[in-house]
Amino acid sequence: MPKPSKVQLFHTCIINEVYPEVGLAVVNVLERLGIAVEVPLNQTCCGQPAFNGGFHADARKVARLTVDILSATEGPIIIPSGSCGDMLTHQYHMLFADEPDYLEKSHALSKRCHEFSMFLVDVLGIRDLGAHLRAPGPGVDSPKAAYHPSCHLLRGLGAKSQPQALLANVGGLACAEVKDQEECCGFGGMFSVKNAAISGAMLENKMRNLEASGAETVISCDMGCLLHLAGGLHRKGSKLAVKHLAQVLDEGMQGP
Amino acid sequence: MSHFLDRVETALRDPDLKTALGRATERLGSRRSASLDSLPDSDAVRDMARRAKLGLLRDLAGNLETFEKNLIKNGIQVHWAEDGAAANRIMVEIAKSRGCKRAVKSKSMATEETHLNHDLLEAGLEVLETDLGEYIVQLAETTPSHIILPIIHMTKESIGKVMHEKIKVPYTSDPEKLAKIARVKLREAFLSADLGITGANFGVVDSGALVLVSNEGNARLVTTLPRVHVAVMGIEKLVPSLSDLDLMIKILARSATGQKITTYTSLVTGPRREGESDGCQEMHVILLDNGRSRILGGPLAEILGCIRCGACLNACPVYKNVGGHAYGDTYPGPIGSIVTPGLRGIKAWKELPDASSLCGACREVCPVRLDIPRMLLELRKQAVEEASIPWALRIGLWGFGVAASRPWLYRAGAGLFRRASGLMAKSGWIHKLPGLAAGWTRSRDLKAPAPKSFQELWRQRPVRPAPAAAKEAAPVR
Amino acid sequence: MRQAQIRAYLPESPQGLPARLAYPATVPAGRRARFLEELKLLGVEAFVEDDEAGVRRRVKGLIAGKSILSWDPEELPYGAGEALQGETVAFGRDARELQAQADIGLTGCEAALAETGSLAMVSGPGRPRTASLLPLTHIALIRQADLLQGMGEFFERYRQSPVLPYVVFITGPSRTADIELSLTLGVHGPGKLILILGP
Numbered sequence: 001m002p003k004p005s006k007v008q009l010f011h012t013c014i015i016n017e018v019y020p021e022v023g024l025a026v027v028n029v030l031e032r033l034g035i036a037v038e039v040p041l042n043q044t045c046c047g048q049p050a051f052n053g054g055f056h057a058d059a060r061k062v063a064r065l066t067v068d069i070l071s072a073t074e075g076p077i078i079i080p081s082g083s084c085g086d087m088l089t090h091q092y093h094m095l096f097a098d099e100p101d102y103l104e105k106s107h108a109l110s111k112r113c114h115e116f117s118m119f120l121v122d123v124l125g126i127r128d129l130g131a132h133l134r135a136p137g138p139g140v141d142s143p144k145a146a147y148h149p150s151c152h153l154l155r156g157l158g159a160k161s162q163p164q165a166l167l168a169n170v171g172g173l174a175c176a177e178v179k180d181q182e183e184c185c186g187f188g189g190m191f192s193v194k195n196a197a198i199s200g201a202m203l204e205n206k207m208r209n210l211e212a213s214g215a216e217t218v219i220s221c222d223m224g225c226l227l228h229l230a231g232g233l234h235r236k237g238s239k240l241a242v243k244h245l246a247q248v249l250d251e252g253m254q255g256p
Numbered sequence: 257m258s259h260f261l262d263r264v265e266t267a268l269r270d271p272d273l274k275t276a277l278g279r280a281t282e283r284l285g286s287r288r289s290a291s292l293d294s295l296p297d298s299d300a301v302r303d304m305a306r307r308a309k310l311g312l313l314r315d316l317a318g319n320l321e322t323f324e325k326n327l328i329k330n331g332i333q334v335h336w337a338e339d340g341a342a343a344n345r346i347m348v349e350i351a352k353s354r355g356c357k358r359a360v361k362s363k364s365m366a367t368e369e370t371h372l373n374h375d376l377l378e379a380g381l382e383v384l385e386t387d388l389g390e391y392i393v394q395l396a397e398t399t400p401s402h403i404i405l406p407i408i409h410m411t412k413e414s415i416g417k418v419m420h421e422k423i424k425v426p427y428t429s430d431p432e433k434l435a436k437i438a439r440v441k442l443r444e445a446f447l448s449a450d451l452g453i454t455g456a457n458f459g460v461v462d463s464g465a466l467v468l469v470s471n472e473g474n475a476r477l478v479t480t481l482p483r484v485h486v487a488v489m490g491i492e493k494l495v496p497s498l499s500d501l502d503l504m505i506k507i508l509a510r511s512a513t514g515q516k517i518t519t520y521t522s523l524v525t526g527p528r529r530e531g532e533s534d535g536c537q538e539m540h541v542i543l544l545d546n547g548r549s550r551i552l553g554g555p556l557a558e559i560l561g562c563i564r565c566g567a568c569l570n571a572c573p574v575y576k577n578v579g580g581h582a583y584g585d586t587y588p589g590p591i592g593s594i595v596t597p598g599l600r601g602i603k604a605w606k607e608l609p610d611a612s613s614l615c616g617a618c619r620e621v622c623p624v625r626l627d628i629p630r631m632l633l634e635l636r637k638q639a640v641e642e643a644s645i646p647w648a649l650r651i652g653l654w655g656f657g658v659a660a661s662r663p664w665l666y667r668a669g670a671g672l673f674r675r676a677s678g679l680m681a682k683s684g685w686i687h688k689l690p691g692l693a694a695g696w697t698r699s700r701d702l703k704a705p706a707p708k709s710f711q712e713l714w715r716q717r718p719v720r721p722a723p724a725a726a727k728e729a730a731p732v733r
Numbered sequence: 734m735r736q737a738q739i740r741a742y743l744p745e746s747p748q749g750l751p752a753r754l755a756y757p758a759t760v761p762a763g764r765r766a767r768f769l770e771e772l773k774l775l776g777v778e779a780f781v782e783d784d785e786a787g788v789r790r791r792v793k794g795l796i797a798g799k800s801i802l803s804w805d806p807e808e809l810p811y812g813a814g815e816a817l818q819g820e821t822v823a824f825g826r827d828a829r830e831l832q833a834q835a836d837i838g839l840t841g842c843e844a845a846l847a848e849t850g851s852l853a854m855v856s857g858p859g860r861p862r863t864a865s866l867l868p869l870t871h872i873a874l875i876r877q878a879d880l881l882q883g884m885g886e887f888f889e890r891y892r893q894s895p896v897l898p899y900v901v902f903i904t905g906p907s908r909t910a911d912i913e914l915s916l917t918l919g920v921h922g923p924g925k926l927i928l929i930l931g932p
Contacts (some may be wrong), residue, residue, distance in 0.1 A: 013660075017670055020705050020710035039714050042663035054636030058657030065661045094633075122523050124411065155616035184573045188613025195611050196695030197261070201268055201577040202613070203699055228561050231700030234685055280914055300750060307746035314743050330897065388920055389911035403910060412913045431912040435920050442921065447829055454790045463897055473866060473907040473922025479899075481829070498752055498888040505884060506754075511908075515850045516771075520922065521902040528899075531823030531858030535899060553735055558743040 001021040002228035006036040008077045010113075013045040014223035022223070025250035026080045026116060031126065032253050037078075051095065052189045060095050064102060067092070070112075071099055071105050072083050076123065077113045080246055082153025082222040085115035090156060093134075095253045115153060117221050117245055122163040132171035132254025137187065144176040145248070146215035148206070150222030151184050163221050163245055170252050176215035180205070184235065203232045210240060217241045219248055258606040260584060267578040277579050280408045281570040288567055288621065295510060305507055306624040307563035308500040314462070316552060316560075319461050319494055319541065326464025333540045337488075340370030343544050347453070348379045349487055350540055354380065354484050356451035360442075362468070362475040363387040364455025365403065366488045366544055369586045369599075372453070382443045383453075384576025386474035388438050395399035395422040401580030401588060403566040404512050409579050442474070452482035452536060456489035457564070458504060459541075462497045465513060465525045466541065469518040479524055485536035487524070490544050492560035502683055504563060507623040511565040547599035555634045556598045561624045562591055568618035568628065574611055583608060590618040590628045594733060597635055608644040609635035617626065648692050667709075674705045756906070759882045763809035764847040765930070768880060771850025772928065776918075779928045785811045788874065788931040792816040792839070795872055795927060802868055804837035805859030810841045810876050811931050825861030838864040838871045838923065843900070844876045847929075848883040851904040852928070855891075865903060871923040873903075875930045 007030060015023045024138050027037045040202025062082035066088075079085040092106035120126050133143070147167060153159045167175060186192065190208060193199075207230070210218055217232075218240055229243040267273060292298045312319050326336045337343035339390045345367075351359065361367070361380055373394070376383045385394040390405035393399065396418045400406030407415065416429035425437050454475055458467040466487050468475040479485050495501050509515040527533030551557060569575045569589035579590030585596045585605075593612060597605035609632045618628045639645065680686045681704035689697045696702055708716075765781075772779045782788045788811040800821040806814025814835040817839075823831045843855040852873055856862050865871050881887055884902070891900065907922030 016710040017674075017705045020706050020708065020713050023710040026712065033409040039711070041711065041715075042665045043711075044663060047660065050656055053635065053649075053653060054633070054638070054640040055636050055650075055653040055657070056640075058653045061657040064347070065663070079731040151613070151615035151617075155620060182617075184613050184615035184617065186573070186613060188615070191610070191613045192700075193693055193695035195261075195264075196698045197264055197268055198574055198577055198611060199613070199695075200699030202573050204576075205573070221291075227703065228700065231685075231696070231702055234701045234703075235699065276913070283914055301754070303746060303750050304754070307750060310743045310746070314740055343905060386921065387911075388909050392911075405914075407911055408914075412915075415912055431915045432917050434912060435909060435917040439920055443833070446921075447833060463892075465897060471908050472920040474920075476862070476866050476901060477921055480866060497883060498892055502883075502885045503754060515904075517851060517902065517904050519903065519905050519908055523897075523900040523905075524899040525899055529857065529896065532856055533858075533861045534863050542887060553738045553742070555742050557739065 004035060004076050006038060006075055008070065008073045009037050010043060010046075010084065010088070011039065011077045012079065012081045012223050014227055015080065016043075019063070019223065020244060021243070022080060022244040024244045025244065025246040026078065028076070028250045029129070029246055029253065033126070033129070040073055043069055044138060046084045046087045047092070047095075048083060049189050051087065052137060056095060063092055063095050063106075067102055067105050067109060070109055075112070076119065077109070078116055078119055079113055080116040080221070080244065081224070082115055082150040082157060083160070084222050085113060086152040088113045115157055115159065115221065117163040117166055118157065118159050121165055127165045128169035129166070129249055129253055130250050131169070133173050133248075133252050135172050142158035142172050142174040143217065144174045144215040145217045145219050146176040146178045146210050146211070146213045147181070148178075148185060148210070148218055148220040148225060149182055150220055151223045153221055154182060163219075166245065166249065167219065170248060173248070176213040178213045178215075179209045180211075185225050185229055187224045187239065189224065192228060203228065207232055207238065208234060211238060215240065217243055217248075219243050219245055221245050223228050258607060260582070260611070263582040263584060264578050264611075267582045268304060270496065272411055273579050273699045276409055276411065277576050277684075280402070280405060281576045284404075284513060284566075285621075286571040288511055288570065291510040291514040291516065292639065295506065301503060301506055302623050302625055305503050306561065308495060308503060309563075309624050310558065312494055312496055313492065313552065313557065313560055315496075316491065318493060319496070323459055323461045323464065324543075326462065327466075327541055328567045330464045331539070332464065332526050333538070335540060335542045337542050337544050338654070339546045340544070340635075343370045343488055343542050343546070344372050344375035346542050347488070348381070350486055351376070351381055351451055352379065354451075354538065356484055358382045358384075358445070358449045359401045359451040359453050359476050360384050360386050360445050360449040360479045360482065361390075361453040362455070362470065363390050363406075363487055364453070365586060366490050367453065368400070369546065370488070370544070372488070381451075384442065384449075386446070386478060387440050387470070388435060388472060391438055391442065392418060395419065399581065401589075402569060402597035403564055403587070403589075409581070442695060446477045446481050449482045450484060452478035452485040454478055454485070454487045456487050456493055456541075457508070458501060459489055459494045460498055460501055460523075461494050463525070467501060468524060469505075469520070471519040473520055476520055476522055479522065479536065480534050483537045484540075485524075485527075485538070486540040486542065488542045488544055490546075490548060492548050508563055508565055511567040511623040515561070551598045551688060556594060556631050558626050559591070559594045559598060559631060562595075563624060564591075565623055567621040567623065571617040571621045573615065574613070594628065594631045594635065602635060602638045603643045606635075609639065628699070646692075652692065670705070670709065674707075677704045680704075743886070754885060755886065756885045759847070761877060761880065764880050764882055768845060768847040768850060768930075773849070775850050777850065777905055777926045777928060780929060781930045782932070784932055788929055789813055789816050791929050792874070796820060796837055796839065798903065799836045800834060801837050801839055802832050802861075802864045803839040804841060804861065804864055808841060808859045809839070810874050813839075813874055825859065825863065831868050832861075832863050835868045836870060838866070838868040838927065840864045840871070841874045841876075842879065844879045844881050844887050846881055846883050846887060846902070849904055851902045853887050854901050854903060856899040857921055862899065862901070865901075866922055869919055872924040872927045872929065875928060877930065877932055880930070
């Protein structure tokens with residue numbers, strides 16, 4: 001695809017309510033690449049919490065709104081979260097199996113949807129955005145970042161390398177090796193509440209591995225994972241910072 | 257708290273269990289990867305295995321008919337059991353009518369499913385498990401916790417204790433000594449038993465043969481020494497032909513333990529032939545339904561393609577933390593979360609499909625590429641439709657559906673939550689959530705909503721000029 | 734209707750998959766090299782003998798003075814039955830209790846599989862299953878001509894038998910890792926496997 005001049009942003013409910021700064025970082029990165037960003041108003045949620053819980057009827061209500069709002073637009077739709085991206089790309093047609101009209105629309109939509117890092121690497125063909133973090137002093141190692149691949153991004157959308165490729169090209173940032181890096185962090189949507197004990201145990205394992213990696217920052221492309229990891233690390237009093245990939249790129253593109 | 261959550265809490269509080277599970281799943285998982293890497297075209301092999309299994313299931317009834325014909329041609333007597341109780345009844349009848357008193361068993365998940373041992377003991381028969389792990393499970397009067405490694409949850413000290421207490425041997429925790437003790441004890445049983453009971457890993461339709469895989473040799477002894485052999489096989493365990501069997505064998509051991517093939521792979525084709533000095537004199541197969549045909553034709557049908565390798569258990573972060581007993585029934589792990597409610601009904605087992613973050617690691621390692629997350633979602637849907645869900649949850653999700661489909665209502669609701677959490681939060685973090693949401697704050701804080709939503713900030717953003725040819729990033733392909 | 738429902742949930746596989754596993758042609762020398770490699774990984778002791786007399790000598794060396802459970806002498810290749818003279822031997826026709834006392838089991842095999850280092854043992858008159866099962870040590874004699882590449886080829890041969898016999902593929906010694914994942918050999922079957930590959 002030739003570089004689009006304009007894209008739509010599906011900002012996700014977690015960005016909207018809790019982490020609007022991530023949304024702004026996404027916009028900044030895209031604008032610096034010469035792409036205008038439009039935000040369809042009245043977005044609410046992709047409906048995944050209800051869908052994952054088995055509440056298909058309720059999920060469908062929300063999904064219909066999302067399909068309507070997004071279908072009224074044109075061009076690529078950027079989604080800065082792997083789980084929402086997977087929902088819109090792969091799960092909507094499961095919800096609308098009995099509604100041919102919405103089924104068709106959701107098929108058309110899924111072709112337009114791109115998760116943020118996959119958009120940069122696979123669609124725009126860019127791995128190096130010329131991002132540099134502030135250089136540490138002489139003789140000091142670059143700060144390390146630990147990448148956490150979210151399950152929906154890694155296995156649902158098949159993004160095995162795109163975020164890593166983008167991070168590898170951020171100057172002044174080293175990538176930390178994380179034990180059991182691809183293991184689930186334990187968020188899983190409502191799982192984190194309904195199965196809080198297991199979710200907590202998985203979170204504990206993940207936090208231990210992240211801290212042992214020697215990283216200063218945890219970077220992910222999924223708002224659910226970020227909310228969950230940030231909450232756990234904060235409870236633990238950890239010094240690990242938690243950021244979305246877009247925030248790291250935005251920071252880096254502002255110049256050292 | 258429900259029984260499932262009780263079992264989970266118990267498991268999570270056991271540090272020995274955590275160590276044992278971590279070590280075992282890590283070892284088996286890495287061995288699996290290494291051995292699949294050494295299989296040429298492993299992806300194609302897995303796809304072909306899936307094709308063979310699903311293709312057969314598409315005409316299971318026809319295949320079962322052919323299989324039965326070929327079994328009979330080989331001199332094997334065939335019985336059909338609609339459910340577990342029927343299977344056990346048939347087994348007892350065969351044993352009694354043939355005057356069998358002492359049975360030796362090799363590992364069979366199907367007979368765990370039907371609780372066969374219990375019924376045999378009730379009928380006055382002696383039953384001895386001969387797989388080392390199952391033998392210890394039997395002595396300890398417990399249940400297996402992993403499909404391939406039944407006593408993965410026990411330390412060698414606790415195993416030594418069980419053997420010392422139950423069969424009065426001097427205490428030792430040395431695995432080699434313990435295995436030797438078991439060998440001697442069970443050898444005695446093999447030589448004197450008159451009934452051999454096995455499961456079957458596969459049934460080959462065009463050859464009328466059963467396939468048994470093992471590493472210890474007990475399955476061979478069970479099918480060689482006693483005069484009567486009865487195999488219990490789930491009706492879904494078929495493969496079309498011997499060349500499909502080759503396919504399955506190539507991936508089964510690799511996925512389960514990382515071996516290229518198990519030590520012993522037996523093709524059992526009937527009672528001993530004329531002139532042979534060993535092998536059973538009479539052979540029976542009990543074909544077990546127990547809910548399998550109900551699963552076929554429904555959205556869970558794919559699960560009947562499972563070849564019981566256990567790879568999903570080793571990959572699952574939930575299993576790794578809670579172990580097999582938490583699942584509460586014969587089959588643990590991701591496969592159990594589908595099979596148990598599938599065979600026994602969703603009403604009593606709705607918690608199992610919920611106990612997953614849908615990470616998809618299971619689907620990634622499954623040799624026949626079963627789409628386990630899709631089936632878990634399907635079961636959750638069935639639970640909402642058929643089982644009793646807490647009212648508060650139903651209302652909560654209904655409310656979510658209503659609000660999130662009406663932007664103005666959504667904004668109003670979000671605004672309310674923003675204000676409420678403003679009161680609950682300290683320095684931007686909430687430490688304790690009420691009611692159903694309390695689970696979150698058991699082990700995490702919740703970041704309080706931002707003072708302005710992204711949409712509000714966007715609306716207030718000054719209008720920007722169209723982006724100029726900004727600093728062009730270097731496109732690298 | 735039910736058939737349609739069944740098919741709806743059991744999707745067809747993607748196009749372009751090979752119809753069957755490919756079994757590329759192999760040469761005897763290659764098969765032997767691979768076989769010996771696999772045996773090393775399994776911890777199986779292997780002897781390669783260039784002539785029949787060598788095989789017989791090797792067998793005699795291994796079994797002298799021990800008690801043996803053997804296939805009938807005429808079933809053993811390379812005239813290896815000769816080596817049984819003067820030794821304590823039980824055969825399939827003897828009582829179980831006697832068979833169970835043997836230290837060593839001596840057999841031939843129907844075929845061997847290079848890919849996995851396996852033996853294919855087919856039961857029949859004079860070829861008791863117990864010989865490769867009861868004793869702690871199992872010695873198997875393999876003819877070069879019976880060394881196949883893998884199971885697929887074996888099934889091609891085997892499928893043509895009029896009456897299918899009992900077959901067991903033996904790969905290495907009996908083992909378990911049930912107790913804390915520590916490997917123990919010789920749980921129920923033989924703990925030691927020795928193969929003699931003849932001309």
